[in-house]
Amino acid sequence: MNLLLKKYFPAKTINQGSTIFTSMDINTLLLFLLAAYLSEVAGTLAGFGSSTLFMPLALFLVDFRIALVMVAVLHISGNLGRLGFFKKGLDYRMLLLFGVPSVILTIIGAFLVDYVNQDILKFTLGLFLIFYVIWSLFRSDFKVSPTPISTTLGGGLSGFLAGLIGTGGALRAAFLTGLGLKKEVYLATAAAIAVGVDLTRLPIYLSQGFLPDELFILIPFLIVAALSGSYTGKKLFSRISAEGFHRLVLGALLLMGVYFVLSGFFLLIS
Numbered sequence: 333m334n335l336l337l338k339k340y341f342p343a344k345t346i347n348q349g350s351t352i353f354t355s356m357d358i359n360t361l362l363l364f365l366l367a368a369y370l371s372e373v374a375g376t377l378a379g380f381g382s383s384t385l386f387m388p389l390a391l392f393l394v395d396f397r398i399a400l401v402m403v404a405v406l407h408i409s410g411n412l413g414r415l416g417f418f419k420k421g422l423d424y425r426m427l428l429l430f431g432v433p434s435v436i437l438t439i440i441g442a443f444l445v446d447y448v449n450q451d452i453l454k455f456t457l458g459l460f461l462i463f464y465v466i467w468s469l470f471r472s473d474f475k476v477s478p479t480p481i482s483t484t485l486g487g488g489l490s491g492f493l494a495g496l497i498g499t500g501g502a503l504r505a506a507f508l509t510g511l512g513l514k515k516e517v518y519l520a521t522a523a524a525i526a527v528g529v530d531l532t533r534l535p536i537y538l539s540q541g542f543l544p545d546e547l548f549i550l551i552p553f554l555i556v557a558a559l560s561g562s563y564t565g566k567k568l569f570s571r572i573s574a575e576g577f578h579r580l581v582l583g584a585l586l587l588m589g590v591y592f593v594l595s596g597f598f599l600l601i602s
Contacts, residue, residue, distance in 0.1 A: 361550075364393050365557050368406050372561025373568070374581050375410070382561070383407045385581065387498040388461065388588040396450040397542035400498045404534040405551055407501070408527060409558035415523040421516035422524060429483040430508070431525040434491030434500075438529045441495025442536040448496075455596030457497045461589030464502045465582045478511050487525070495533045501526060 367389040375382030383403045390399035445453070486507035494500030501522075508522050537543065 368557040369561040373565040383499040401543040408530045409555045411523040411526040421520035430487035433488035437488040437492035438495040441492040442533040451599045458589045458592030465586040
């Protein structure tokens with residue numbers, strides 16, 4: 333276990349197309365699982381996917397490709413629970429028009445990961461986070477005309493981003509809520525689409541060797557972190573101001589987005 337941690341959980345990463353791993357103790361593993369747990373809690377309370385928060389947090393601890401796999405596992409675990417609770421609200425028309433393009437474009441995005449420099453991917457993730465925060469703060473009244481074209485485009489774009497940078501849930505949420513879906517319909521449909529996207533991209537990541545064999549042992553712990561985080565978020569939901577917490581999370585996402593954009597920019601021009 334100690335050798336595993338030294339190899340894959342770095343004290344500091346230097347990314348120039350690959351990651352140089354240095355020694356790290358059990359504390360980093362615990363931090364990683366804590367980040368997964370808190371991301372699921374925050375995602376439940378703030379009203380958007382845990383992957384939007386967990387992906388940038390994971391990148392402070394592991395390689396981009398490893399983070400993609402771990403985020404997909406966390407996301408599947410959390411959304412399967414939500415789907416079980418709200419499955420009666422499924423909108424099958426939306427699954428077809430939004431979900432199918434999401435899955436198809438996810439495949440393209442996931443295959444592109446192996447051909448794009450990780451600094452560019454981090455830079456892209458940073459831009460996405462900044463854009464999402466600004467959009468959330470100033471376009472809360474966003475509405476989408478529920479036409480087949482707009483629904484298909486929204487699904488395709490969110491799926492592509494999920495495959496490429498590990499998080500498309502925020503964009504998926506913006507489009508689906510903008511379509512004016514009822515809360516139960518939105519929760520069930522968004523969860524079903526997210527599960528489909530993650531079950532599509534995860535085998536692609538694994539087939540390309542993104543997760544070393546030694547790290548498969550972490551998956552059960554990640555699932556436990558996801559389920560317990562979702563449960564905690566549900567329990568805290570009525571005790572915490574959702575709007576205030578949402579703004580706090582958006583602030584954290586903005587800071588991480590700026591960090592990844594600046595660090596990616598300086599690495600790319602160096």
